[in-house]
Amino acid sequence: MQKPIIKLRGVCKLFGQFQALYDVSFDVKLGERVVVCGPSGSGKSTMIRCINRLEEHDSGEITVDGIELTEDMENILSVRREVGMVFQQFNLFPHLTVLENLVLAPMRARKLSRTEAEKTAMEYLERVRIPDQASKYPAQLSGGQQQRVAIARSLCMKPKIMLFDEPTSALDPEMIKEVLDVMIELARDGMTMIVVTHEMGFAKTVADTMVFMDHGRIVEVAPPSTFFTSPKSDRTQLFLSQILSH
């Protein structure tokens, strides 16, 4: 039995009076691909943002690669270096070129030299298939290209885990595929991934585990084969029928 690389135990999160996560417990093994879905406001983003502590959980326990997330800033930083994150809105640094976006963190947080960092950066730009855009600014790229740059930027830190928060939701339909293709390739290479998405085609292709959330709780965890054909919970069934109907 493999030890989990991410471990959530009884995690609760409050925004003021509003409870966004109720007692979330969940494991992710090394190399596992998890797809999280659920209705809007169900706490999907909140959950994965707790994993790299963009949100602080109020109670419970989160352990990433053997490091427990506490107030300790050193722990938080080392977890963040192992965990890449891709946002819905890309969040590239607009004042830096694509290449500079990619080398910033490796140079500052990993203390790589510029030549080393640029070499890695070019490799990853190659992998997301936009090496020719290296000297452009983010605003000069299409949405799909920007999101691929954002993926490459995370990969440059050589993370063990990648988190994706609705990476294709802000994209025009014709650009969704180019981003999903990059993610599928990443999954094939054995990256541990947690992906929040409504792209069920993608989920069926790559997921080892499907997670369904509703009202701040994990309602169902199942492999895609059973998840899509015979979900246990009624709420999952309802959600799937809504989302698969279009």
Add this chain to the structure above:
Amino acid sequence: MQRKKTKLNWIDALVVLSIAIFVIVIVRRVESVLNYTWDWSKIVPFFIYVDRETGEWTKNLMIEGLLMTMRLAVYGIVASAIIGVVMGLCRISSNLFLRMVARSYVELVRNTPPLVFIFIFYFFLSTQLMPVLGIEELARSDSPTVQWLIRILCGDPVLFSNFISGLVCLSIFEGAYITEIVRAGVQSIPRGQWEAGKAVGLSGFDVMRSVILPQAVNRIAPPLANQFITLIKDSSIVSLISIQELTFMAVEVGVSTSRIFEIWILTAAMYFVICYACVLFFNWLERRAARARR
């Protein structure tokens, strides 16, 4: 989009003409009603004159005042910018105490009239702080290099501690406004930028330095330039605590020559030249920065 007019038409000319006529009428009325004879020659020696003994051109009160104002402007801009950046960062710090300190500072300055603030602060500074800091001793130092340095950088050593108090007052006063400019600029950067920076493993300091501040600078620059111009104009306030800058000298010369109109018109012109030169300089900087960003 509306096209900008590039040529003046006859209506514009008419407006200019009527303003000119109005000015001439006012000048005439000053002469007739106040029985005032314009005499510009009398104030010229207060700017520059030929020394009887050496036969050289020597600067007089007004030019001394102008230099003092320029010193106040340059040092004031540097000092208030430093105060503003430090306090601005405190203002958004995660440390409650720092936030409280910065907030109190800003509100205290913003909600008292500049004059009142400067009086209170000046009497506190000059009576309490200056002796403690040893500013007086420094000014009275025997070392010729120290005397020379003070004279070059800050004018007459006798007035050195006075000058420092005035400068500190002005900087603290303007620093509060710059604090707010810095705070607003930093906070205008979307939260996603912080999150992306942290998510790739940068420390809070590195996110600030490499992601937030470089973007904030572009947004801070225009209001900051504006505040610097304001600082130059506000520097006239310290004339009231006897800092011998342009306005102070203008009052003196006005009283002793009773050439009130001439001296104040020239004083206004001198402020205008300094400020407008700064405006042009800041515009040039901004254009250059914009080109560098291409």
